[in-house]
Amino acid sequence: MENCEILNVRKVLLGDNLEIKDNANIEICNGQITHIGNGFASNGKNFTTGIAIPSLVNSHVHILDYAFPEIGIDKALKDLVGDPNSIKYEFLSKLNEKELTNFSLKYIYNSINFGIITIVDFRELGILGSKIALSTKRKIAGINYIILGRLEKNEFSEENLTKLAEIDDGFGVSSMSSYSRQELEKISYAFKNKIRAAHVSETLRQNLKSDLEYFIKYLKPNLVIHGTWLSENEMLLLKDNNISLVFCPRSNLWFSSGIPKIATAIRSGVNILLGTDNAAWISPNLWKEMETALLISRLQDPLSNYSREILRAVTINAKFLGDNKIEEGIKSNFIIIEGDKTGILRAHDTYSAIIKRGSEGSITYVEQPRILA
Structure with missing residues (x-):
């Protein structure tokens, strides 16, 4: 038996290019978008000042940091998060599994308030950390929670790699020094059908070691994080x-590691995504990330407008995680933001207005995610 409803929206951002359609009705049956029509339907639920956009994707976060916000703000990046001898690891070691799960759930709950339905979590603490993440995953519904685990130095083996691959959606490498070339090749093979991710050129020191080329040769990643110091040629390599x-x-700005070359990446045709990174120091408010990215791109390419590209980076660009667009035949996991009080409906450029003002009004989930525990 079909369970159908129709939503009337003032604007909707459609398909891969986020094309704007005015005054539309969206029919949803059993969680799928079955029709997108012109005008308002008489039997529809009215969001006449609402703007339907794909739900947001936070493509990189270290959730466990959420247990100790703003710790060590006078410390260098390596001292704070370096594996395994860092302040972060010291504090994680003091928490039990229940506490780590609860802090993870708090972070996810906070993310829901910002319209985020997909979270890609770089997990510390080896197999144990991934098992805790899996336990967290079982306590939520309607959230696409992606776990990228890792093995600690003292537990690396082919057997443990196999165990990790059974738990996780991918493998997240911290830096060049985390594993040997042979170990990276084993990771690449064990996760050949999953996400293979690595932090790359977050600092100038890492870039000068040609870490991108190193990872491409041995890990064969399909996802890299930061790339703050990548050159245009390295962007083309991506x-x-x-x-x-x-x-x-x-x-990058908080840790004084550099200003990412966002305009260069967009002009080079790189598939870009956005993430909020360490939850101890950066809030899960992905709207702030969007606006920061837009402002940086304007600084790097004066009077440019990459608003649509940046919106794509937090919505539809993570295709390897599944379709996240508003289109007939696609799952109805979009959100509706308020357009009148925020001023978006009066804006001369809808895309930039959504980035700057989208979080100022109400955010409505079509399929509301839930914390089960």
Whole structure:
């Protein structure tokens, strides 16, 4: 038996290019978008000042950090998060499994308030950390929670790699020094059908070691994080190898590691994504990440307008995680933001207005995610 409803919206951002359609009705049956029509339907639920956009994707976060916000703000990046001898690891070691799960759920709940339905979590603490993440995953509904685990130095083996691959959606490598070339090749093989991710060129020191080329040769990643110091040629290398790049501009600015070359990446045709990175120092408010990225791109390419590209980075660009667009035949996991009080409906450029003002009004989920525990 079909369970159908129709939603009337003032604007909707459609398909891969987020094309704007005015005054539309969206029919949803059993969680699928079955029809997108012109005008308002008489039997529809009215969001006449609402703007339907794909739900948001946070493509990189370290959720466990959420247990100790703003710790060590006077410390260098390596001292704070370096594996395994860092302040972060010291504090994680003091928490039990229940506490780590509860802090993870708190972060996810906070993310829901910002319209985020997909979260890609770089997990610390080896197999145990991934098992805790899996326990967290079982306590939520309607959230696409992606776990990228890792093995600690003292537990690396082919047997443990196999165990990790059974738990996780992918493998997240911290830096060049985390594993040997032989170990990276084993990771690449064990996760050949999953996400293979690595932090790349977050600092100038890492870039000078040619870490991108190193990872491409031995890990064969399909996702890299930061890329703050990548050159234009290295950006083209990402494009040619079909590797997506996750920018975390607020994190880069906070840790004084550099300004990501967002305009260069867009002009180079790299598939870009956005993430909020370490939850101890950067809030899950992905709207702030969008605006920061837009402002940086304007600084790098004066009077440019990459608003649509940046909106794509937090909505439809993470195709390897599944379709996240508003289109007939696609799952109805979009959100509706308020357009009148926020001023978006009066804006001369809808895309930039959504980025700057979208979080100022109400955010309505079509399929509301839930914390079960």
